[in-house]
Amino acid sequence: MPFARIRDLPPDIREEITDEKYIAIEEGIYDEFSLNGAQITVVGRAFVDILLGKRKATQLLELLSKMPNAETVDVRGVALALALKRLWPVSYFIPDVDIMIRRLGGRVPEEKPQLRAAVTEGEETADVIFGAARDILQADHAYNEYYLTKKPMRMADGRLKAPTATNWLQDYLHVMGAEGASS
Numbered sequence: 001m002p003f004a005r006i007r008d009l010p011p012d013i014r015e016e017i018t019d020e021k022y023i024a025i026e027e028g029i030y031d032e033f034s035l036n037g038a039q040i041t042v043v044g045r046a047f048v049d050i051l052l053g054k055r056k057a058t059q060l061l062e063l064l065s066k067m068p069n070a071e072t073v074d075v076r077g078v079a080l081a082l083a084l085k086r087l088w089p090v091s092y093f094i095p096d097v098d099i100m101i102r103r104l105g106g107r108v109p110e111e112k113p114q115l116r117a118a119v120t121e122g123e124e125t126a127d128v129i130f131g132a133a134r135d136i137l138q139a140d141h142a143y144n145e146y147y148l149t150k151k152p153m154r155m156a157d158g159r160l161k162a163p164t165a166t167n168w169l170q171d172y173l174h175v176m177g178a179e180g181a182s183s
Contacts (some may be wrong), residue, residue: 003052013093015150017051022086029081033073042067043078046085050094057087057097061104080104089113111161137165 003009006017016022024177026047036047040121046063049055055063061079064070083101091097100109137143144166153167155174161167 006048008049009051010093013051014088016090017086022089025085026082028076029085032081034076035067035078037074039067039069039073043082047082050087051090057083057094057100058103060087060100066118076104080106084109109159111159114162133165133169137169 001054006014009017021141026035029035030043035043043064044057046060049063050057050060060083061076064075064079064082067073068074080101083097083104084106087094087097088109101108145164147163148168149163150163151163153163153171155161159172
């Protein structure tokens with residue numbers, strides 16, 4: 001179902017697309033490809049139309065090829081950068097982003113972004129559980145996929161991953177080693 005306006009989008013999507021880090025990434029795309037004001041408008045309109053569900057992610061290249069002076073810009077490069085850096089982080093909400101990335105000759109990131117757990121007003125956000133982390137995670141596997149923070153984690157190899165308990169522990173063991181985990 002298409003949305004009428006950005007403010008009608010789910011809160012986690014609005015938060016993701018308006019995050020300063022992602023806006024800076026978008027501005028970096030504009031600078032990298034030396035886009036002018038009219039071209040930036042076309043890119044922005046295409047991004048919003050895909051987010052609102054008015055257009056499909058697979059139509060991105062077609063939408064961007066309509067920008068003024070498209071022959072002077074690497075439209076495929078702009079589309080791939082936009083798909084990887086702006087659409088992929090919300091690909092759990094937008095279908096077929098992975099298909100578009102492959103069509104553009106890109107490589108789909110290994111880590112698939114996931115929907116954040118929603119907390120409604122007045123809802124209790126966490127229970128206190130006592131015990132060793134190992135015992136808690138082994139007793140109830142649902143805790144393994146709980147988000148520890150709202151922001152993605154940067155792993156030791158530089159990739160972004162979901163901030164789940166499992167990913168945090170893997171990163172901790174990678175950085176600290178087994179000796180650091182015994183305490």
